[in-house]
Structure formats: structure tokens, C-alpha cells
Amino acid sequence: MSGEEAAARRSRPRAASASPTDRRPAAARNVFPDPRSAVAISIATTIALLLLWWAATEWRWIGPLFLPAPGVVFDRLVEGLARPIGDATLVGHAALSLFRVLSAFVLACLTAVPAGIAMGVSRVARGLLDPPIEFYRPLPPLAYLPLVVIWFGIDEAAKIVLIYLACFAPLALAARAGVRSVAPEQVNAALSLGATRAQLLRHVILPAALPEILTGMRIGLGFGWTTLVAAEMVAANVGLGQMVLNASNFLRTDLVVMGIVVIAAFAYAFDLLMRLAERRLVPWKGRM
Amino acid sequence: MGAVSIQGLSVSFPLPGGGWIDALSGIDLAIPEGGFCVALGASGCGKTTLLNCIAGFIAPSSGRILVAGREVSAPGADRGVVFQKHALLPWLSVWENVAFGPLLAGMKRAERRRLAEEKLALVGLAGFADRPVWTLSGGQQQRVGIARALAADPQVLLMDEPFAALDALTREAMQEHLLEVWAASGKTVFFITHGVEEALFLATEVVVMSPRPGRIVRRLPVSFGRRYLETRNARAVKSDPAFIALREEVLAEVRASARDGAGALA
Numbered sequence: 415m416s417g418e419e420a421a422a423r424r425s426r427p428r429a430a431s432a433s434p435t436d437r438r439p440a441a442a443r444n445v446f447p448d449p450r451s452a453v454a455i456s457i458a459t460t461i462a463l464l465l466l467w468w469a470a471t472e473w474r475w476i477g478p479l480f481l482p483a484p485g486v487v488f489d490r491l492v493e494g495l496a497r498p499i500g501d502a503t504l505v506g507h508a509a510l511s512l513f514r515v516l517s518a519f520v521l522a523c524l525t526a527v528p529a530g531i532a533m534g535v536s537r538v539a540r541g542l543l544d545p546p547i548e549f550y551r552p553l554p555p556l557a558y559l560p561l562v563v564i565w566f567g568i569d570e571a572a573k574i575v576l577i578y579l580a581c582f583a584p585l586a587l588a589a590r591a592g593v594r595s596v597a598p599e600q601v602n603a604a605l606s607l608g609a610t611r612a613q614l615l616r617h618v619i620l621p622a623a624l625p626e627i628l629t630g631m632r633i634g635l636g637f638g639w640t641t642l643v644a645a646e647m648v649a650a651n652v653g654l655g656q657m658v659l660n661a662s663n664f665l666r667t668d669l670v671v672m673g674i675v676v677i678a679a680f681a682y683a684f685d686l687l688m689r690l691a692e693r694r695l696v697p698w699k700g701r702m
Numbered sequence: 703m704g705a706v707s708i709q710g711l712s713v714s715f716p717l718p719g720g721g722w723i724d725a726l727s728g729i730d731l732a733i734p735e736g737g738f739c740v741a742l743g744a745s746g747c748g749k750t751t752l753l754n755c756i757a758g759f760i761a762p763s764s765g766r767i768l769v770a771g772r773e774v775s776a777p778g779a780d781r782g783v784v785f786q787k788h789a790l791l792p793w794l795s796v797w798e799n800v801a802f803g804p805l806l807a808g809m810k811r812a813e814r815r816r817l818a819e820e821k822l823a824l825v826g827l828a829g830f831a832d833r834p835v836w837t838l839s840g841g842q843q844q845r846v847g848i849a850r851a852l853a854a855d856p857q858v859l860l861m862d863e864p865f866a867a868l869d870a871l872t873r874e875a876m877q878e879h880l881l882e883v884w885a886a887s888g889k890t891v892f893f894i895t896h897g898v899e900e901a902l903f904l905a906t907e908v909v910v911m912s913p914r915p916g917r918i919v920r921r922l923p924v925s926f927g928r929r930y931l932e933t934r935n936a937r938a939v940k941s942d943p944a945f946i947a948l949r950e951e952v953l954a955e956v957r958a959s960a961r962d963g964a965g966a967l968a
């Protein structure tokens with residue numbers, strides 16, 4: 415409690431003062447963006463979609479080959495945890511896919527953020543990096559997959575490189591845009607407090623760019639998961655994407671749907687983690 | 703040491719649709735070391751532009767500026783700035799904002815904290831050290847900006863309407879604090895305001911500016927601030943008949959020059 419609050423509480427007449435327990439936090443009554451939580455609506459939507467899925471399969475609106483029942487998919491999930499599907503259990507598939515996506519993502523963060531910041535602050539870096547990034551960015555990963563395989567071989571490296579490339583561009587562009595979101599007055603303030611160029615980067619530009627970098631990380635990680643199946647098309651025996659591809663070759667839609675649900679669940683969990691990080695790291699976002 | 707000398711300064715901004723705006727035209731101004739120069743004028747007469755040139759944020763179209771005998775070519779820690787809009791860093795707490803200059807200079811944390819609390823007390827924000835800056839009101843944020851500039855201890859203080867967002871009571875208290883800090887430190891101050899009373903009370907010299915093109919139309923040496931420092935009675939100084947007479951005279955002049963500007967626009 416700050417001194418100000420303490421003083422306010424002391425000076426308030428006893429009878430009128432609300433006890434601290436029934437005090438509700440005040441909040442801006444914003445019309446837009448609506449600050450209220452949408453979690454309840456999201457849960458309701460999820461339940462409705464699950465019910466619709468269940469009804470569609472239960473009453474045979476859609477045949478099991480086209481859409482397996484939720485119960486069947488759940489059974490595959492439980493079985494997969496104990497018994498191998500192809501060359502590994504579900505845990506093995508998931509672990510290897512996680513390793514591929516996360517190592518590519520970490521590499522992308524370590525390289526794309528400095529590259530994007532460099533593009534934001536330096537004319538030379540912008541001139542050097544803009545053409546290659548803008549050249550490959552709109553290409554679908556499947557288009558350059560053969561090249562990546564020829565250059566990096568058929569083992570882990572090629573898969574990680576493909577996912578890395580998918581993560582890199584959105585992250586670099588976000589970091590670059592983040593640099594541009596620095597207020598000129600903040601830069602001027604730091605300079606007239608004696609900041610060197612390095613201090614300006616470390617203490618002003620990097621923190622000011624952080625909200626956009628975190629948004630870029632969310633988008634980049636999302637792209638990483640999107641590219642997983644493409645990456646595991648090449649000579650993989652283990653991995654969630656490979657498991658789905660293999661199942662589709664045998665028209666095992668139950669395994670396909672189970673794989674999709676697992677991939678989506680991982681992607682969603684990581685997105686939630688990123689949002690949590692955002693709330694912890696940039697509580698001031700949009701407030702000043 | 704901290705004298706400011708401005709010679710033949712002109713600033714013309716190109717307008718997006720073509721043409722130019724002469725924000726400043728042929729400004730000559732000398733502020734002696736330890737002087738308190740107040741630029742007074744209606745909005746749009748080039749006060750902020752002049753301050754930005756001294757701070758080194760704007761490269762002028764022509765003319766030059768010397769601070770302590772050295773030509774200004776970039777911003778530097780010798781010239782501290784209080785911005786018209788506070789320009790605080792929201793990722794730092796109140797005290798970290800105040801102690802940002804000392805941090806850049808390599809001061810130890812405990813010492814920075816002590817210095818920040820001292821400056822916060824000076825601007826009436828004792829007890830706010832650990833608050834996030836975005837939880838402060840506009841006037842409180844402005845005072846954090848003032849404390850930040852003071853904590854960096856520059857030779858020259860450049861202040862752009864620093865008290866405009868404050869309530870009348872706080873403004874008067876801040877004016878008195880500023881005079882005391884100025885007298886104790888011997889800093890050179892360049893201060894912008896559109897308040898005639900504030901200008902006369904603080905300055906050793908008031909320069910009245912007029913818009914389109916931005917120029918100095920009157921220079922007025924005054925010493926009401928010194929009188930305040932002797933008596934510590936601000937109301938007595940501000941209600942002195944000589945003060946009131948000069949205030950009305952300068953107010954008429956500022957009104958007239960603002961009207962000139964509006965006429966030139968029409």
C-alpha cells in the first residue's frame with residue numbers, strides 16, 4: 415500500500431469507509447476494446463461444437479469414414495499413450511515434434527529479433543536483409559521443401575530449418591515494426607540524458623519494441639506448428655505430423671482427427687503461455 | 703560554463719503539400735551562465751522549435767547555437783529537457799524513470815534510489831517511487847519528468863511548458879521550488895510558457911515571441927524571482943503594483959502579436 419492510500423484511508427470517516435474485503439477493483443468502462451473476459455463464451459462455443467460433432471456422428475449425419483465419433487477419437491488417444499502408433503507411442507511422436515518446433519522457434523528468436531531490430535535502426539541492415547526476407551516470406555513452405563532437403567539432407571536439420579524459416583519472417587518483421595513504435599520523444603529524452611547508441615538500444619528501443627516482438631513470437635510459433643506436417647513429410651518415421659500423414663494414407667480418419675486435435679492442443683497451450691508472458695512482461699501495453 | 707548563445711537562427715519546415723513554414727526567422731539570443739530566460743508567446747510562435755534546436759533535436763536551416771562555447775550538433779547530457787508531453791518510459795517505475803540519467807552514467811543502484819527519492823520529494827511525489835508510471839495522473843507524470851531532468855544534473859535546463867498541466871496550487875509551489883533549485887545550483891534555464899505571470903515571476907529575461915514567421919518581438923529584463931528568493935513570499939511579489947502593471951502591459955503585447963499572426967494567416 416502506498417503512503418497516499420494509507421493517508422486516504424486514515425482520513426476517511428469510519429462509518430463511510432468500505433471494509434477492504436468488499437472493495438471491488440475499479441476498471442475503465444471502455445466501449446472499445448471491450449475489456450471484459452470472453453472465456454465463458456469461448457467455453458460455451460467449445461461445448462456446442464463438441465455436441466454438434468457428437469450429434470453428427472451419433473445420428474449418422476456424416477459417415478465414420480468422413481468424421482469419426484468423438485468417443486472413438488478419445489479411445490485412440492488413450493490407446494496411443496500406451497501402445498505404439500507406427501514407430502512410436504503418442505508420447506514419442508509428440509516429444510519429437512515438440513523438439514523440432516521448439517528448437518526451430520528458439521533459433522528463430524535468437525536470430526530474427528536481432529535481425530529485425532537491426533533493420534529497424536540501421537539503413538544498411540534494412541537494405542541487406544529486406545530483399546531476401548521479402549523474397550522467401552510469401553512462398554509456401556512446400557514450394558522450397560525440396561531445396562531444403564537437397565541442401566540439409568533428410569535428417570533433423572532439414573525439418574528444423576523448414577520450421578525455422580516459417581518462424582523467422584514474422585518475428586523479424588514484428589521486431590522491425592516494434593522499433594518504429596518507439597516515440598521520438600522517448601529517444602530524444604534518453605539522448606539528452608546522455609544515452610549512447612548502445613544504451614539507447616538496450617534501455618529504450620528494445621523495451622519499447624517488446625510488445626510487438628511478443629506478438630511476433632506468437633505469430634511465429636503459430637506458423638511453426640502450421641509447417642510441422644510439411645516438415646515431417648520428409649523421411650520421418652516419428653512425429654505428430656508424420657503420424658497424421660501416415661494415417662491418412664490408410665484412410666484412418668480416426669487417427670487423423672486425433673493427431674489434429676493433439677497438434678491443435680499443443681499450439682493452443684503455447685499460445686496461452688505466450689499471452690501469459692505478455693501480461694507479465696508488458697503490463698503497460700496500450701496504456702501510455 | 704553553461705551560457706547559451708544563439709546567432710541568426712532560422713528554421714523552415716517543408717509542408718507536405720508544397721511550400722514552407724517559417725517556424726523561426728533570424729533569432730538572436732544570449733543567455734548568460736546562470737540566467738533564467740523565459741520564452742513567452744501564444745501557441746504556434748516557434749517556442750518548442752527554438753527549444754528543440756538548443757537541445758539538438760532539430761538541425762536548423764541556418765544560424766548556429768553555442769552552449770558553453772561549443773557548437774550544438776546533437777543532444778547531450780549537458781542540456782536536460784523537460785518535454786511539453788512528459789516522454790516517460792512506461793516499462794520503468796517512477797523512481798527508475800527519475801534515476802534514468804544516473805543509470806546511464808553508471809551510478810550504483812542504492813545511490814540512484816536515494817537520489818530519485820530526493821528529487822521526487824522536491825516535486826511533491828514522495829511515496830510514489832515504486833508505482834508504475836502509467837498509474838499516475840497527467841500532472842503527476844509531468845512532475846516525474848521534471849524530477850528526471852533535475853536528477854541528471856545538467857548545466858542547462860530546457861523546460862517546455864513544464865507546469866501547464868498542473869493545477870494552480872501545485873504550479874505555484876513548483877515555480878517556487880524551481881527558483882530555489884535554480885538559485886542553489888546556478889544552472890542556466892531556458893523556460894517556455896504562455897503564462898505572462900509565470901514568465902515575469904521566474905525570469906531574469908523574458909523574450910516575447912510572435913508567430914509567422916516565429917521571431918522575438920520584445921526582450922524584457924526582470925528581477926521578480928530574485929525578490930521572491932529574498933522574501934520567500936510569492937503572493938507579495940505577484941500582487942506588487944509594479945508586477946501587476948508590467949503583467950497587464952506584456953499581456954496586451956502578447957495578445958496583439960497573436961492577433962498579428964492570426965491576421966497574417968487570414
Ligand SMILES: Nc1ncnc2c1ncn2[C@@H]1O[C@H](COP(=O)(O)OP(=O)(O)O)[C@@H](O)[C@H]1O
Nearest residue numbers: 715716723725744745746747748749750751752
Ligand atoms: N515538424 C514540423 N513540420 C512542419 N511544421 C512544424 C513542425 N514543427 C512545428 N511546425 C510548425 O512550426 C510552428 C511553430 O511550432 P512550435 O515551435 O511547436 O510552436 P509553439 O511551441 O510556440 O506552440 C507551428 O506553426 C507549427 O505548425
Ligand SMILES: [Mg+2]
Nearest residue numbers: 749750786862
Ligand atoms: Mg510548444
